[in-house]
Amino acid sequence: MRVPDQEVEKRLERFRGAAREAGLKLTHQRMEIFHEVASTEDHPDADAVFRGVRERIPTVSLDTVYRTLWLLEDLGLVATLGPRRERTRFDANFTSHHHFLCGRCGLVRDFEHEEYDMLDVPPEVKRLGPVSRVSVEVRGVCRECAGRLRRKKGSKR
Amino acid sequence: MRVPDQEVEKRLERFRGAAREAGLKLTHQRMEIFHEVASTEDHPDADAVFRGVRERIPTVSLDTVYRTLWLLEDLGLVATLGPRRERTRFDANFTSHHHFLCGRCGLVRDFEHEEYDMLDVPPEVKRLGPVSRVSVEVRGVCRECAGRLRRKKGSKR
DNA sequence: TTAGGTGCAAATTCTTTGCACCCTG
């Protein structure tokens, strides 16, 4: 699944701006790593990004890829699927419920909400395969982390 | 976040039934491991389950915990948060979109759907912290895996 | 009794870190 060139360019531009603003260096590696994630809808993992970038920069190292991906996530330019930097977590609650996820600390909070339980699945999605569950993922920052962030930002200024 | 005793008992009973039906042994370890996941809403990771179970069975091993958790997942008695058995995956698509996840192979497919873009966040969730994104997660089995499963089940009979 | 389950320890796989050199700003 490729992303249209125009959209990719827009994303790259956003990255250049964000990097400038944050005082980060725009290295060859960083550009290629972001490009790799920005130009596909495949949700690559770190290793897939690494393999892709290596075709153009044969000397990149996997650790640079990791460092850059997390950096991009801090900048808000890429997101992770599921809870951030977390190992697999388990859940035995099969009554319909939804999740609030804190993108900072990985907190997951269940909640119930009737409106969300009644969502229809669009036909083109049903075509992808039998659906077993639909749930809503609300992402944000929990109160505790929000407090921490506010303090940090404040102290910088 | 504790789960009411009555609900826990219901879940344990479901496990006993599923195990019997699948011809699995109901060992002390399995009961305690499932109990540990079934009695909390904390979405523990494998290590948290291990630590909990160890208080009652000091000799359990972490690998038994892993094996049992995946077994429970196969039985459909526990679910994992995010894509199954997967490492972290990255996404640079910030236009509003939603995911279809295959619980077998980890396939993630983006899709857009206006109805889902307009969901309101209930006030008690807003109270948890500032919300940055709301998205819908549709879980199921992709066509390819569904085909594989059907073949396997068929051949057993 | 006996096949499936467990514990142990070692192997893998994934991710992070320390450090010396390099390159962007």
Add this chain to the structure above:
DNA sequence: CAGGGTGCAAAGAATTTGCACCTAA
């Protein structure tokens, strides 16, 4: 030219596997 960024190699986590013994059915 200075300080952040990179590559390398090695450390650290997280998860899986092989094998001999154990135990639920």
